Amino acid sequence: MENFSVFDIVGPRMTGPSSSHTAGAARIALMARRIINREIREVNFTLYGSFAETGRGHGTDKALIAGILGFEPDDPRIRDAYEYAKERGVLVNIIMSDEPTRHPNTVKIEACDEDDRWTEVKGESIGGGNILITEIDHLEVELSGDYPTLIIRHHDEPGVIAEVSHVLAQLRVNIAFMRVFRHGRGEDAYMCIETDTEVTEGMQEIIRQLCKSIRQLIAV
Amino acid sequence: MIRIMSLLDAFESGKNLCAYCEQEQITMAEAMIRREIAMGELSRDQILAEMKKNLDVMREAIRRGLEEHVESVSRLSGGEAMRLFRYAKYEPFSGGNTCRAAASAMAVVEVNAAMGQIVAAPTAGASGILPGVLLECGIKRNWTDEQLVQGLFCAGAVGLLFAQNATISGADGGCQAETGVGSAMASAAIVELSGGTPEQALDAAAMTIKNILGLVCDPVAGLVECPCIKRNALGAANALLCADMTLCGITSLIPFDEVVAAMLAVGHDMRKEYRETAMGGLAATPTGKAVAAKVRRFQEYEKNNATF
Numbered sequence: 001m002e003n004f005s006v007f008d009i010v011g012p013r014m015t016g017p018s019s020s021h022t023a024g025a026a027r028i029a030l031m032a033r034r035i036i037n038r039e040i041r042e043v044n045f046t047l048y049g050s051f052a053e054t055g056r057g058h059g060t061d062k063a064l065i066a067g068i069l070g071f072e073p074d075d076p077r078i079r080d081a082y083e084y085a086k087e088r089g090v091l092v093n094i095i096m097s098d099e100p101t102r103h104p105n106t107v108k109i110e111a112c113d114e115d116d117r118w119t120e121v122k123g124e125s126i127g128g129g130n131i132l133i134t135e136i137d138h139l140e141v142e143l144s145g146d147y148p149t150l151i152i153r154h155h156d157e158p159g160v161i162a163e164v165s166h167v168l169a170q171l172r173v174n175i176a177f178m179r180v181f182r183h184g185r186g187e188d189a190y191m192c193i194e195t196d197t198e199v200t201e202g203m204q205e206i207i208r209q210l211c212k213s214i215r216q217l218i219a220v
Numbered sequence: 221m222i223r224i225m226s227l228l229d230a231f232e233s234g235k236n237l238c239a240y241c242e243q244e245q246i247t248m249a250e251a252m253i254r255r256e257i258a259m260g261e262l263s264r265d266q267i268l269a270e271m272k273k274n275l276d277v278m279r280e281a282i283r284r285g286l287e288e289h290v291e292s293v294s295r296l297s298g299g300e301a302m303r304l305f306r307y308a309k310y311e312p313f314s315g316g317n318t319c320r321a322a323a324s325a326m327a328v329v330e331v332n333a334a335m336g337q338i339v340a341a342p343t344a345g346a347s348g349i350l351p352g353v354l355l356e357c358g359i360k361r362n363w364t365d366e367q368l369v370q371g372l373f374c375a376g377a378v379g380l381l382f383a384q385n386a387t388i389s390g391a392d393g394g395c396q397a398e399t400g401v402g403s404a405m406a407s408a409a410i411v412e413l414s415g416g417t418p419e420q421a422l423d424a425a426a427m428t429i430k431n432i433l434g435l436v437c438d439p440v441a442g443l444v445e446c447p448c449i450k451r452n453a454l455g456a457a458n459a460l461l462c463a464d465m466t467l468c469g470i471t472s473l474i475p476f477d478e479v480v481a482a483m484l485a486v487g488h489d490m491r492k493e494y495r496e497t498a499m500g501g502l503a504a505t506p507t508g509k510a511v512a513a514k515v516r517r518f519q520e521y522e523k524n525n526a527t528f
Binding site: 003004005006007008009010011012013014015016017018019022023050053054056057058059062074076078079127128129 | 252253255256259261267270271273274277292293294331332333334335336337338339340341342343344345347350372373375376377379380383384388389391392405441442443444445498515519
């Protein structure tokens with residue numbers, strides 16, 4: 001983290017007690033909700049490392065539930081997240097794991113949406129409320145959530161990446177960071193594009209219609 | 221040849237920041253605001269409004285901690301801030317002002333432990349010092365909200381220098397990097413709001429760190445409660461004392477930038493037991509361990525009795 005904002009130092013505004021174990025956890029789950037982008041009916045949280053050891057005392061479980069319900073990290077309702085989940089009929093399961101992970105503050109989120117489809121998102125809380133989404137459906141990614149982000153699932157073939165970046169240039173959207181991932185040659189591939197400015201719904205639609213290879217677009 | 225300092229270089233070090241402020245004839249708070257504008261996300265008005273929101277949340281956290289009955293999720297803490305604040309009326313040894321600032325600092329961290337709303341400054345564990353000191357001094361000196369917001373930007377500038385040149389994470393540099401930096405930020409802010417120069421503000425910040433250099437992060441049961449809450453009280457007192465020392469003309473023998481470097485070096489020399497792992501210091505005492513075991517049992521009980 002090189003380029004701190006003053007609001008990273010005097011801030012963020014958050015619900016306590018821990019920027020990594022509460023605010024970060026809420027942000028990971030909120031990102032997962034945005035990635036899934038559907039109403040969630042059931043969710044399993046698996047907590048690893050320090051999340052598993054001191055998570056409950058830090059309200060990590062409540063923060064995760066709050067995030068999946070769409071509450072921001074400074075929402076005072078985090079404290080009563082269990083009640084809100086019950087009220088909305090969201091089934092929650094918290095699992096503490098002692099399996100080792102790369103980062104001590106790691107959580108795996110498996111969520112079932114209203115169409116009975118399960119999505120798995122893995123995230124790390126890397127300190128000071130900053131996070132990294134590291135896996136979406138077993139695909140390794142790296143999303144910070146600090147920038148508007150496009151996740152594009154497409155068929156792995158030449159020219160798709162060029163087309164998408166070309167259209168973004170024409171729309172005057174500057175790409176801050178971009179990474180590409182794939183399951184295997186010629187299979188499903190993903191682009192994660194972090195941009196300086198918001199990609200509007202209209203722009204998203206243009207990208208969606210760009211070519212047949214683009215199968216799915218998620219804006220986070 | 222006169223070297224022109226650019227805004228880009230101004231936040232490289234305390235020395236650069238002072239030179240930039242001198243060259244532009246501005247405060248550190250103003251330099252901080254200009255840098256934020258230059259980052260290009262928000263306008264000046266939006267930046268000021270955003271910081272005012274932080275001030276409002278800080279003030280409300282103090283009010284809650286001092287007026288309402290707050291209890292942490294672990295049930296280890298709550299209510300002590302209120303006790304100290306009431307006691308401040310009876311000619312305390314540390315002085316009414318110090319006592320109230322310390323109580324206000326504790327109030328914020330108690331609210332934090334009770335899953336209330338706070339502003340990290342620079343972290344949640346050190347979130348009490350800056351609001352406690354700034355708002356108590358604001359009452360004493362009749363500072364307006366506009367002035368207090370300037371104070372928060374000045375504090376931000378100092379915190380930024382630590383974040384960029386050392387660390388503001390307990391897991392990385394121990395408690396000195398959290399309550400130490402929070403204290404340095406608060407001290408500099410009240411010095412600048414009292415008309416002190418950027419050099420004086422950074423001298424105050426340097427002295428606060430010198431006073432607690434090497435402070436370990438050893439949270440009992442891994443929770444942001446013991447000793448964090450009372451260390452915020454100490455941080456407030458340390459900030460006030462260093463501000464007074466600076467304003468009466470005392471300087472720091474070791475310059476700010478060298479103190480920052482020393483803090484990082486000491487932090488990295490600390491064994492991991494002393495960096496937020498809850499494996500050393502107070503966390504490893506017989507009582508610390510017993511409390512941790514009790515908290516774990518309580519959490520197991522809550523888990524088994526949860527609705528899900």
